[in-house]
Amino acid sequence: MxxxxxxxxxxxxxxxxxxxxxxxxxxxxKGEVISIIGPSGGGKSTLLRCINLLxxxxxxxxxxxxxxxxxxxVNRIRTQIGMVFQQFNLFPHLTVLENLTLAPLKxxxxxxxxxxxxxxALLERVGLLDKIHEKPANLSGGQQQRVAIARALMMxxxxxxxxxxxSALDPELVKEVLDVIRDLVRSGMTTIIVTHEMxxxxxISDKVVFLDDGKIVEVGSPEKIFTQPDNPRTREFLxxxxxx
Amino acid sequence: xxxxxxxxxxxxxxxxxxxxxxLQLTSLSVLIGLAIGTxxxxxxxxxxxxxRYPASIYVEFIRGxxxxxxxxxVYFGLPELGLRFDRFTxxxxxxGINSGAYVAEIVRAGIQSVPRGQYxxxxxxxxxxxxxxxYVILPQAFRNILPALGNxxxxxxxESSLATVIGTVELMRSAQYIVSRTxxxxxxxxxxxxxxxxxTFTLSRLVRFAESRLRV
Ligand SMILES: Nc1ncnc2c1ncn2[C@@H]1O[C@H](COP(=O)(O)OP(=O)(O)O)[C@@H](O)[C@H]1O
Ligand SMILES: [Mg+2]
Numbered sequence: 001m002x003x004x005x006x007x008x009x010x011x012x013x014x015x016x017x018x019x020x021x022x023x024x025x026x027x028x029x030k031g032e033v034i035s036i037i038g039p040s041g042g043g044k045s046t047l048l049r050c051i052n053l054l055x056x057x058x059x060x061x062x063x064x065x066x067x068x069x070x071x072x073x074v075n076r077i078r079t080q081i082g083m084v085f086q087q088f089n090l091f092p093h094l095t096v097l098e099n100l101t102l103a104p105l106k107x108x109x110x111x112x113x114x115x116x117x118x119x120x121a122l123l124e125r126v127g128l129l130d131k132i133h134e135k136p137a138n139l140s141g142g143q144q145q146r147v148a149i150a151r152a153l154m155m156x157x158x159x160x161x162x163x164x165x166x167s168a169l170d171p172e173l174v175k176e177v178l179d180v181i182r183d184l185v186r187s188g189m190t191t192i193i194v195t196h197e198m199x200x201x202x203x204i205s206d207k208v209v210f211l212d213d214g215k216i217v218e219v220g221s222p223e224k225i226f227t228q229p230d231n232p233r234t235r236e237f238l239x240x241x242x243x244x
Numbered sequence: 245x246x247x248x249x250x251x252x253x254x255x256x257x258x259x260x261x262x263x264x265x266x267l268q269l270t271s272l273s274v275l276i277g278l279a280i281g282t283x284x285x286x287x288x289x290x291x292x293x294x295x296r297y298p299a300s301i302y303v304e305f306i307r308g309x310x311x312x313x314x315x316x317x318v319y320f321g322l323p324e325l326g327l328r329f330d331r332f333t334x335x336x337x338x339x340g341i342n343s344g345a346y347v348a349e350i351v352r353a354g355i356q357s358v359p360r361g362q363y364x365x366x367x368x369x370x371x372x373x374x375x376x377x378x379y380v381i382l383p384q385a386f387r388n389i390l391p392a393l394g395n396x397x398x399x400x401x402x403e404s405s406l407a408t409v410i411g412t413v414e415l416m417r418s419a420q421y422i423v424s425r426t427x428x429x430x431x432x433x434x435x436x437x438x439x440x441x442x443x444t445f446t447l448s449r450l451v452r453f454a455e456s457r458l459r460v
Contacts, residue, residue: 085361155370
């Protein structure tokens, strides 16, 4: 059996009185790719953000490689969990190179030349080596998101979280980002991705999670979820979604 | 040459010396104000009450009391509690603490002007709160608030003339000496006004220049 990298047990999250996550249970094995789909406002982002403790939660447990994630160890654990945001969130005052090397230099105390070589290799991998000295403002959205992915990979994460990585992109820029993610997934990266790109989710996932109203309504193989979901809400969501 | 012009020219070195003192006084105060303001500005946004409350009290108190009273309090009041400063130091300390409250509000607005996602991206890479502030948030915040900080510097330059009341020798005080010897108020204070204006005008140009250089 493969090692369980992430284990979420009975996770509950409230924003004030609003009950946003209502008892989430999820296990992610090493190398596994999980897509989370579901209607807007269902709690997908909140779930991802709870995993690396960008949000506090009120009940439940999240274990990373068997270790509970808490405020006292979170900085160390975050270096092992990469996160890619819908809005890219590149640092606009820094060049692409500096975006990539900042955390390795300051957090991991990586030697400068090592960080530089690593940044070059990763930019090569996402096809943006020629932009190494550009500021983010001079890049297209798709390029910015690819840089953001490279920035996360600089820390050698063991788990990658993607929160709707292509939702803020013009349609013609979606593919270049999905190509990078696909390449990453094929290399064996353990991945949780929230996405509305159903075809992509179906192609890359080992498991698809349908999250609605703070609950995991249904989990299954992509084949199962996309062709014969058990739950009527999943069916309803997909019918609506695939028709638009 | 008219008599008044001769007097002004004869006393020009003294006035310029006063102007240099004003610049020293203001620069030192601005540095103190920046240091205090940066920390207090962050404190006002802290999740912890232990930082937030004292920061708020400081800002509200300083902004709610006249600088004149603050100068008297520091120079004449504190010695009674055993804390004695010379005139120049008292002025620097008071102006610095005073400016710190205004800078804090500017810094707070600057930090809030940086999208939340920047902080989260930094933290998600494993940076501590301090690292995220230092390398990601504050550089962007300061870029955004540079004009406001420049205005604060300019305001402080003018307000530093109040330090005259505790006898600090700066531009205004120098002018008063000259007037008390020569009885030529208009030309001397007119010259002083001109010097203040030249300083603040230069400052505002410098700020504008820095702003254009820093633009992304
Ligand atoms: N910072 C916040 N404060 C209050 N409510 C929030 C906050 N963030 C999200 N919510 C609420 O939590 C619910 C889940 O949001 P989210 O996790 O963003 O959903 P999704 O990513 O699936 O669209 C929504 O009802 C949303 O309005
Ligand atoms: Mg979301």
